[in-house]
Amino acid sequence: MRDPAGIAAAIQAAESVCVCGHVNPDGDAVGSALAMRLILMGMGKKVRVFFQDKIPDYLSFLTGVDDIRKPETNTERYDLFLALDSSEAIRMGACVQLMKCCTRTAQIDHHGTNPGYADVNSIDADASATSTLIREQMAALGAPMTKEIAECLYAGISTDTGNFSFDCTDAETFRVMGDLVEAGLPLTELNMRLFREKSMPQLKLLGRAIEKMHYEENGRISVMTLTEQDFRECGALAEHADMIVNYGLETIGTKMAMLARESDDGKIKFSLRARAPWTVDDVASRLGGGGHARAAGINMDGTLESTVPLVLAAMTEKLRNEAEGQE
Numbered sequence: 569m570r571d572p573a574g575i576a577a578a579i580q581a582a583e584s585v586c587v588c589g590h591v592n593p594d595g596d597a598v599g600s601a602l603a604m605r606l607i608l609m610g611m612g613k614k615v616r617v618f619f620q621d622k623i624p625d626y627l628s629f630l631t632g633v634d635d636i637r638k639p640e641t642n643t644e645r646y647d648l649f650l651a652l653d654s655s656e657a658i659r660m661g662a663c664v665q666l667m668k669c670c671t672r673t674a675q676i677d678h679h680g681t682n683p684g685y686a687d688v689n690s691i692d693a694d695a696s697a698t699s700t701l702i703r704e705q706m707a708a709l710g711a712p713m714t715k716e717i718a719e720c721l722y723a724g725i726s727t728d729t730g731n732f733s734f735d736c737t738d739a740e741t742f743r744v745m746g747d748l749v750e751a752g753l754p755l756t757e758l759n760m761r762l763f764r765e766k767s768m769p770q771l772k773l774l775g776r777a778i779e780k781m782h783y784e785e786n787g788r789i790s791v792m793t794l795t796e797q798d799f800r801e802c803g804a805l806a807e808h809a810d811m812i813v814n815y816g817l818e819t820i821g822t823k824m825a826m827l828a829r830e831s832d833d834g835k836i837k838f839s840l841r842a843r844a845p846w847t848v849d850d851v852a853s854r855l856g857g858g859g860h861a862r863a864a865g866i867n868m869d870g871t872l873e874s875t876v877p878l879v880l881a882a883m884t885e886k887l888r889n890e891a892e893g894q895e
């Protein structure tokens with residue numbers, strides 16, 4: 569349930585705030601955290617932002633990105649811990665430890681699987697992004713919109729909605745966007761940065777993934793795999809694979825897409841996507857992952873050879889079962 573008033577009370581009672589987001593940070597986690605940083609600074613609070621993992625290069629233009637710290641460097645205590653876009657406490661990785669350095673905890677999130685692990689929780693699974701919820705939070709705090717905050721929130725909202733195309737994109741999304749544009753958001757420039765421009769290694773990796781793509785179930789499921797060698801040969805980083813799974817859904821007739829990649833931590837990282845009415849969050853949670861109805865992920869121990877068939881079998885079963893009633 570949304571609780572902007574509860575979060576506002578917790579923030580107002582705090583002099584110092586520790587803001588954290590999830591591992592493998594995306595536009596929404598970083599955008600909402602850096603927006604909160606500016607909002608809290610504007611209120612005269614002492615604020616520190618922590619992420620366990622590196623911030624992707626495509627977000628390097630956001631105000632405050634150089635001020636983000638690693639959790640292990642912290643030596644201070646805070647009045648309030650504020651988790652953003654993190655469906656479970658463990659999704660924050662090493663940042664979870666910082667909860668012990670804070671008197672109270674609060675969180676704002678939009679994942680339906682969130683158990684409400686903080687003292688004060690504001691959660692709405694229907695919100696298009698955590699960054700969308702920050703607009704309402706600003707209203708509850710009486711905080712003014714600025715161009716810099718607008719850029720942070722745009723990064724979160726535009727990436728979580730697939731550039732305003734996923735079915736989570738609702739009227740509230742555009743109402744918030746109206747406020748951001750009014751505050752001077754450089755929409756054309758940032759759209760180019762976030763959705764069009766790619767580095768050469770990133771484009772090469774995308775080409776490699778599409779080249780290797782194969783189809784199952786008469787083309788209704790697409791499967792892409794990337795090995796550590798693929799990343800090396802393309803000169804690509806892990807973050808360059810982030811959006812590739814979406815291309816798997818772009819074949820006419822494809823209902824579900826999988827991208828499986830070898831990751832630096834030795835695990836196999838799965839990204840799953842589905843077209844309505846099909847869903848993949850249940851497939852992910854059955855195998856120890858989670859996420860949204862049509863965009864979910866899993867990290868699995870093993871090799872591509874041992875894990876891809878397991879995930880594919882779960883997707884196939886789901887596709888066949890749902891197809892009976894809905895196609």
Ligand SMILES: [Mn+2]
Nearest residue numbers: 596653698728
């Ligand atoms: Mn999000």
